Amino acid sequence: MRGDSSDDDVPLAKTTQASITSPSSNRKMDSAASVGLSIRKGPVDDRMDIDSTPNGAAKRKSRTSAGAAPKYKEESDSDDGAPLAKRQRSNRKQVESDSDDEPIAKKNGMKLPPSAKETATIESSDDDKPLGSKLAQRKANIEKAAAKDAKAIRAKKPATKKAIKDESDDEPLAKPKKRQPNGAASAKKTNGVKKEPDSDSDVPIAKKAKAASATKGKAAAVKEESKDLSENEEEEEEYRWWDQPKKEDDTIKWTTLEHNGVLFPPPYQPLPKNVKLYYDGKPVNLHVEAEEVATFFGSMLHSTQNVENPVFQKNFFNDFKDILDKTGGAKDMNGNPVNIAEFKKLDFTKIFEHYKAISEAKKARSPAEKKAEKAEKEKLEAPYMYCKWDGRKEKVGNFRVEPPGLFRGRGEHPKTGKVKKRVMPEQVTINIGKGAKVPDPPPGHKWKAVQHDNKATWLAMWQENVNGNYKYVMLAANSTIKGQSDFKKFEKARELKKHIDRIRADYTRELKSEIMADRQRATAMYLIDKFALRAGNEKDTENEAETVGCCSLKYEHVTLREPNTVIFDFLGKDSIRFYNEFVVDRQVFKNLKMFKKPPKEPGDDIFDRLTTSQLNKHLSSYMPGLTAKVFRTYNASWTMSKLLQSLKVEDRTMAEKIKLYNDCNREVAILCNHKRTVGASHEAQMEKLGDRIKGLKYQKWRTKMMMLDLDPKLKKKKGAEYFERDAELDDAWIGQHQKFLAEELKTKIEKKFEKDNEKLVAEGKDKLPAKELKERLKAVGELEAKFKKENKTGKVEAEGKGPTVEKLTAAVEKLDERIKTLELQAADRDGNKEVALGTSKINYIDPRLTVVFSNKFNVPIEKFFSKTLRDKFNWAIQSVGKDSTWEF
Structure with a gap:
């Protein structure tokens, strides 16, 4: 029996601590059974014990409704030095305080931070295996190298505030920008229109200060009439902004700006009179607005993962009924009202067949028709594709207004199936230079507003109806402004390498802090740094998807398994499930166990004394502009850098070098948690690639048999084994492959014949006669006869012009190289089936x-x-x- 006392029988109100811990309870924690939860959609291990709530303990409300800090029992780490219980015994009464610099035991009635529901995480994974120990060890070695490198950098120059600001390996960093107030946050989650990182330009207009008025000199420099930006112009000299000196004030994004606005989708084309929506087996007539909404669902019946989703059906039906009510409802063929009350009685088959026929007709168009339609489309889009930004021609990234339809979302989004309404010009705000010609809205319409904000990087904006997000028309990814944004992001991550060792040392020490707020912050920093969890943000709108990040993790999202395994299971970015198991530092495990102690229960926050803004404010004390998201970029780039430096690629083929690079990229993706579910088509793709490899092996075997046809003595010289057929090339497969080759040749001949005819028609000549095609197709019959003879005799006659053993030997060597290349590609692709290489390479690796x-x-x-x-x-x-x- 231990000598320390237990306060299990003491009333809960007298055992509150939340800020400090006792050595006794920490020792209990070390020897206690595992803390666990039944994992949503995940496995339940027999070793996981469910957290129990002491009898009589009052249930604690979640952050959103609680008005006071939760109360916990005392506990601390056993090796923190002098027992904290003794040090704090004389100060058991709690005093009101909002300072995180005081032990939380002194705080009472502190208002908890708001619920942090807005979050995102990296790609979800259904992989139930923990991070590989081999990769974890490699990452540990890379972290040691990072600490050594950081000390070496600081040894060159004192890390004063000025040094931190001015010192850079290549280019000076831009001044850090202020974080944006609530209002623009939700704009990040737009479909296809992302707001620019770290920019104060994307705040909804109602919340922005008016832009500074332009000077007369600037206005005079702008032409009264914007010239057609789509006109062909002489090739402009490339603007090498990375070679230019840094602007003193980089909040001013442009001096002059001209553009032609946005391109709206075409109006709805009503269904033919013979195509109807059916309800309870009978056709119904709908108002054109309701009919359009019905076509949204009917045209996508092939997308079973959506239309068979109960949430999708429910949301669609609710919106459909609302529109029916507003437009007079449905009527039968005699004009009598039809009460559409049950979704299951709706039949969209005729609508689906109509749109399917249109799709098939488009596919069946001739190349000439497709070419003409493409030219017409390009002509229509040309005026919107470019803008004039400070006199330079810059490409616009997303000038098309998204057409109406049904919101799909990703993962388990609660609003999937809701109707995305048509965006009207009256909802669109235009941002353009003063003095530039304001683009004309569609006839009969007007813009919501026109502004001249040279601190903004968007050209137009509007608010969509499903999530209330603001969508922005931005410049293309290859534009100057986007390139500068990427450059600053990676330079900020490079700056972090000078301070990473101190940051890690500090949060490691604070894992045992007496102050609960500091201990929670250190634990969150550990998880963000080691396992690339996103920080998570507070949500400011209701009915959003319950997605979370590190700071907003709930009790039920974390399961603990002794001695030091943490299981995360929650909905991350885009409502995609994040499930993973990590082996953590023992102190981190103990802290998480402490943060889950009763009276906490499902719905309560793990980090109830931490918000993202508090975390980022703390990080900025190490380095201007440092936020939690910089760690993801730094860790990915630094790890990739060290992995690439360790490569040995001498005497490697091109394919092998590419695979080595991809292997490094894959390790970064795994270590940074960039995982994905296996694609539905992966197996089919691998099978197709396998057939290609087998086809080359068959071709190689035939080539070797041709060598024997020219010189039978080669079998003795090279050995019979050299001419043996691969075991996987059995007679059944060869028969199927020969049929495939014959069909392939037939298709090739027919396509060539069709192209020849198109060329003749274009030149005003007569088409080739049908007998010409018949003559060409004789080659297919000849090939089939050749294969039949080879299968019967086991011999292959030499092919080609002037075949020689030397030529055929060279051909075999080339085939060997192609086979090896494809096998490397197959291994690479199979290795990537659960890893999102693109996420790392595009967004996080410099x-x-x-x-x-x-x-x-x-x-x-x-x-x-x-x-x-x-x-x-x-x-x-x-x-x-x-x-x-x-x-x-």
């Missing part, structure tokens, strides 16, 4: 690292960056140039 790898190992940058990404990261490609020594 693109200059990829450019350096490309330069150092002579791998074309096209192998890593698509055309779109090369445009987006042009600043990185150009600023690094051919240098192979640049370091993150």
Whole structure:
């Protein structure tokens, strides 16, 4: 029996602590059974004991309704030094205080921070395996290197405030911008229109201060009439903004701005009279607005994951009934009212068949028709594709207003299926330079407002009806303003490497802090730094998806399994489930166990003394502008940098070098928790890739048999094993493959014949006669006869012009290279099935690292960056140039 006393029998009101802990309870914690919960959608381990609430303990309300701080029993870490219970025994009465610098035991009646429901996490994962110990150990080694590097950097120059601001490995950092007040936060979660990071330009107009008026000199510089921005202009010299000196005031985004507004979707085309919605087996007539909403659902019957979702059906039906009520309801063929009261009686089949026929007709169009339609579409969009930004032609990223439809959302979004209403010009605010011609709204309409805010980077904005988010028309990813934003983001992460060791040392020490607020903050910092959890933000609107992040984790989201495994299970970004198990530091485990102690229960916050704003304010004391999200960029880039430096690629083929890079990227994605569920088409893709590899192996075997046809003695010289057929190439598969090759040849001939005819028609000549196609298709029959003979005799006649053993040997070697390349691709693709490489490579790994790898190992940058990404990261490609020594 232990000598320390237990206060289990003391009334709960007398055992409150929340701020400090006793050594006795901490020792109990070390020897206690595991703390656990039944995991939503996850496994329940027999080793997990459910937290129990002491008899008589009053239930505690969640943060949103609680008015006072929760009360906990005393407990602390056993190795914190002198027993805190003794030190605090004379001060058991609590005094009102809102200071986090005092022990929470002295606080009483402190108003808890608001509920932090707005959050996002990285891609969810259904992988129930914990992070691999091998990768975890590698990350630990990289963290040690980071600490060593940080000390070396600071040794060169004192880390004063001025030094922190001015010191940079390459370019000076832009001045940190103030965090935006509530109002613009929700704009981040728009469909396809993301607000620019760290910008104060995306706040709803009602909450923004009026922009400073432009000077007369600036206004005079702007032409009265905006010229057609779509006109072909001479190739402009590339604006190398990364070589330009940093602006003293980078809050001013532009001096002159001209653009042609936004492109609205075409109006709704009513259904033919013979196409109706059916209710209870009978066709009904609808007002055109209600009919349009019915077509939203009817046209997507093929998307079973949506239309068969009960939440999707419920939300759609509720909105559909509202629109029916506003438009006079449904009527039968005789004009009598029809009461549409049950969703299951609705039949959208005729509508679906109508739109399916339209889709198939589009697919069946001739290449000439498709080309003409594409040209017409480009002509319509041309005026909106570019703007003039400080006299430079810049591409606009998303000038199209999203058409109406049904909101789908991601994951388990509670609003999936709701109707996205048509955006009208009266909802759109235009931002343009003073003196520039304001774009004309569609005839009969007007803009909501026109403003001239040169601190804003958006060209137009409106508010959508489903989530109330603001959507913005921004410049394209390859624009100057977007490139500068990316550059600043990665430079901020590079700055963090100078301070990372001190930050980690501080939060490690504060894991045992006497002050509960500090202990919670340190634990959250540990989770954010080690496991890339997003910080999480407070929500300011009702009925949002219950997504959470680190600071807003609830009791039920965290399960603890002795001795030091933490299981997270919650809805993260875009309502996608985040499920993962992590092995954590023992002190972190003990802290989380403490944060879950009764009387806490499901619905209560784990970190009830911490908000994202408090966390970021603390981080900014280490480095101007440092926030929790910078850790994700830093950890990804630093880890990738060290992994790439450790590579040995001598005597490697191009495919092997690419795979090595992807392997490093994969490790970063795993360590940073960028996981995804296996795609539905993955198995089919792998099977198709496997068939391609087997097809090449078959081709290689046939080529070797041709060598024997030319020189039978080669079998003795090279050995019979060299000419053996791969075991996986059985007779049944070969028969199927030969049919495929014959069909492939037939398709190729028919397409060539069709193209030849199109060319002749374009030149005003007659088409080729049908007998010409028949003559060409004889080659298919000849190939089939050849395969039949080979299968019967087991011999293959040499093909090609002037075949020789030397030529065929060279062909075999080339086939070997192609097979090896495809096998590497197959292994790469299979390894990536549960890992989102793109998330890391595009958003978190400094693109200059990829450019350096490309330069150092002579791998074309096209192998890593698509055309779109090369445009987006042009600043990185150009600023690094051919240098192979640049370091993150």
